[in-house]
Amino acid sequence: xxxxxxWNFKWTVADTDLMLAAxxxxxTPTQIARAIRCVTGKPCAPHEVERVLRNADVPVAEQSx
Numbered sequence: 129x130x131x132x133x134x135w136n137f138k139w140t141v142a143d144t145d146l147m148l149a150a151x152x153x154x155x156t157p158t159q160i161a162r163a164i165r166c167v168t169g170k171p172c173a174p175h176e177v178e179r180v181l182r183n184a185d186v187p188v189a190e191q192s193x
Contacts, residue, residue, distance in 0.1 A: 139180060143168060147180050156189045157181070 139147075143164060150160045157174035164172040181188050 138170070138176075143170070144180060144184070147177055148184060148186055151177075151181050151186050151188065154189050 146164065146167065147160050150163060155163075157177040160177045161172040161174045164170065164177070178188055
């Protein structure tokens with residue numbers, strides 16, 4: 129039985145800075161995830177962005193209906 133690692137080191141400091149800056153500009157997690165995929169080439173889902181933003185105590189922009 130393999131155990132999941134306690135920490136996820138998928139995101140570099142630069143990736144996290146990009147997410148935080150985009151969130152402060154009011155972008156939604158979907159928009160931020162799309163930008164991360166384009167800039168870094170790494171797979172990124174909106175729920176991963178939300179987790180990073182929550183951990184940094186940054187408010188998440190709401191999706192417009």
